[in-house]
Amino acid sequence: MSAPTPHEPIPGTTIFDGRMAMKGYPLNKMCYSFNEAAARQEFLADEDAYCAKFGLTDEQKTAIKERNALALLAAGGNIYYLAKFIGMLGLNVQDIGAQQTGMTVEEFKAKLKAAGN
Template sequence: MTQAQPPIPGTTVFDGEQAQKGYALNKMCYAFNSAEQRAAFKADEAGFMRAWGLNEEQTRAISERDVLGLLAAGGNVYYLAKFAGILGLDVQDLGAAQTGLNKEAFKARLVAQNQQPDTLAA
């Protein structure tokens, strides 16, 4: 029997419910692997999102480039990275947005955390 993990303040856990909620969004973002699909999105964002069946929350978050909103709308960071690539962003940019830091501060935080002793191994 597994024990439920306590929530992490300020995060959205990507679980089965979020996966179902974000299915259309993540499927659309996966399509960005194709240069043709990226070009179609850039040519008509609203039409592209309608064609993929995004709901109002997802459409708003894409339109506003709201990373936290995309996560709350069921977005998976690995698929959202494909969308971020269209904007010239990378996964560290997404992490910075999630934590409210700029990219350099986020990178410094990652380095500092990697220098901490592993408390989970004890």
């Protein structure tokens, strides 16, 4: 069995691999907790304390405070767990796709539709 080959960089995309999974574990664990309404309420009542409860890094805390989805991905966030957080903000995965591509949400949706997605 051969060793895995490194991923080719994709402009504007953060590859979520084992290294990123380890880096993002506290962030993803916190985001997973947002499945529960009580957790969402606790977070919204005191974001700093809630982030500290999960041991987020300074990079992760800053990205949370700034509501910066791309920085959250770069800090090890997994889009499936981050969806719990961005959902609390009234955003969705298409909003993140638009951020990643530098498009408006409407432009991004049109691009998806044109591609048959």
